[in-house]
Amino acid sequence: MSPHSLLQLMWLASPALPVGGFSYSEGLEAAIEAGRVGDEQSAGLWLADQLHLSQSRGDMAALAQAIPAWRAGDLQRAEALNEWVIVTRESSELRLQSEQMGQSLAAWLRNQHAHCAGCMALVEALAAFSGRTPTYTVAFAxxxxxxxxxxxxxxxxxxxxxxxxxxxxxxxxxxxGQSAGQRILARLSQEIPHAVEHALALPDDARTVFSPMLAILSSRHESQYSRIFRS
Structure with missing residues (x-):
């Protein structure tokens, strides 16, 4: 991988990317309210489970299939994956997150690739998926x-x-504290390669985001009295 490619990936993974990801907790805040998460150990377990049960089997698998579709110019395939991501959001907040971050990333791509006609054609195709909002997963792809x-x-x-x-x-x-957060991130970093390999190996009929407790907590968060996140 070239230095340019590596730097571009680091940029995309940065929390400074202006897509609004910092305003979402993906049900974590509701899990805290329900008493399921409250310390370093429970937070680490929750996020590791979410990585393997939801992200790896669902969004990361769709991402892995969308990247070659974009590179091949297969817009029909990319659109079908975008549709799959939309219809598998199990609460209004999870759908809001996917669509808002997708729109923001599409706007960022327009700014980054304004002088590349071929790139802009793909960005505009992303924004025009049968009237659907681009999702973050497929926009990231x-x-x-x-x-x-x-x-x-x-x-x-x-x-x-x-x-x-x-x-x-x-x-x-x-x-x-920050030290506890870094320990949790270190644990997740050890789990990520396995989660990615699993995602890369999944065919279409094996993708799933079926996580009942996450869906229930996300729905409860919509009417949670006190909250700091949008999901």
Whole structure:
């Protein structure tokens, strides 16, 4: 992988990317309210389970399939994956997150690739998916496709970006310090390669985001009295 590709992936995985990921906890705040997460150990277990049961089997698998679709110019395939991501959001907040971050990333891509006609054609195709809003997963896949990095490395960057954002959410919402957060992130970093390999191996009919407790807690969060995150 070239230095340019590596730097582009680091940029995409950075929490400084202006897509608004810092404002979402993906149900973690509701898990804290329900007493399921409250310290370093329980937060680490929750996020590791979410990585393997939800991210790896669902969004990361869709991402791994969307990257080669974008590179091949297979817009029908990319659109079908975008549709799958939308219809598998199990609460209004999870759908809001996916669509808002997808729109923000599409806007960022327009700014980054304004002088590349071929790139802009793909970005505009993303924004025009049968009237559907682009999802973050499929928009990230397009951004990753532009880096020319291997799909595995793209998925690793996506997973680490997710993990770093979720650890920051845990630090803000529970009595955890930065050191505890770094220990949780270190654990997730050890789990990510296995999660990525699993995602890369999944065919279409094996993708799933079926996580009943996460869906229930996410739905409860919609009417949670006190909260600091949008999901």
């Amino acid at each position: 397009l951004a990753a496709a532009f880096t020319q990095a291997p799909t595995r490395e793209c998925a690793l960057a996506y997973a680490f970006g997710w993990a770093e954002n979720m650890v920051q959410a845990a630090i803000k919402a529970t009595p955890l």
